[in-house]
Amino acid sequence: MPIKHIRAICLDLDDTLWELGPVIEQAERVLQVWFARHWPRVSERYSIPAIRALRQQVAGRFPGQEHDPGLLRRATYAELARDCGYPGSLGEEAFAVFQQARNQVMPYADVHPALPRLARRFPLVALTNGNADLEAIGLHRHFAAVFAAAGLGVAKPDPRAFQAVCERLSLQPAEIAHAGDHPQHDVAGARAAGMTAVWVDRGHHAWPGGLPPAGHVVHDLMELVALVGA
Ligand SMILES: [Mg+2]
Numbered sequence: 001m002p003i004k005h006i007r008a009i010c011l012d013l014d015d016t017l018w019e020l021g022p023v024i025e026q027a028e029r030v031l032q033v034w035f036a037r038h039w040p041r042v043s044e045r046y047s048i049p050a051i052r053a054l055r056q057q058v059a060g061r062f063p064g065q066e067h068d069p070g071l072l073r074r075a076t077y078a079e080l081a082r083d084c085g086y087p088g089s090l091g092e093e094a095f096a097v098f099q100q101a102r103n104q105v106m107p108y109a110d111v112h113p114a115l116p117r118l119a120r121r122f123p124l125v126a127l128t129n130g131n132a133d134l135e136a137i138g139l140h141r142h143f144a145a146v147f148a149a150a151g152l153g154v155a156k157p158d159p160r161a162f163q164a165v166c167e168r169l170s171l172q173p174a175e176i177a178h179a180g181d182h183p184q185h186d187v188a189g190a191r192a193a194g195m196t197a198v199w200v201d202r203g204h205h206a207w208p209g210g211l212p213p214a215g216h217v218v219h220d221l222m223e224l225v226a227l228v229g230a
Contacts (some may be wrong), residue, residue, distance in 0.1 A: 009118055
């Protein structure tokens, strides 16, 4: 059944438009090589898993800041620098190296044909808990706006993240379809906010037992194009 009566589409980014895990792993390797070349005490003292563990510790020291992954990474890299006797400003440089690699994503094959069709028919916006840079990735021209949790001060599935999108588009929640891969963050969150929720099942998550089934399920964005009549 096609979805009717919507006036805008809101898309998740990571794991909806591209697979995130391999990109993060590659970015961590790129950063480790960069440390070895320019700041060798960091890579001598800290393996990639050790840096991940430090990031978890740092996150524990920034309660309520989980919506800002960039802040946590910068703080982690600044701490590595201090611990190794390097200037704390290295944190910012390291973050830039990581981000450059983090944006080397490989969109799923359906993304390039689907985005222009969606964007021709509806205002298309993005709502992400991550910090992908659509301009660096080269997909920004399809999007009327990008809302990141770090900028909103609140992350999905908090209904306030979805409400912020409604306010910026001057639309009611029921007039917006939100599509994303995550059962809780995207589907349950959008539904709780009153949006039409679409689960983009890319095979990353089994549907959680306790969660009411998604009303709309697609496996790629061309199925979303069909579902919304774009
Ligand atoms: Mg996602």
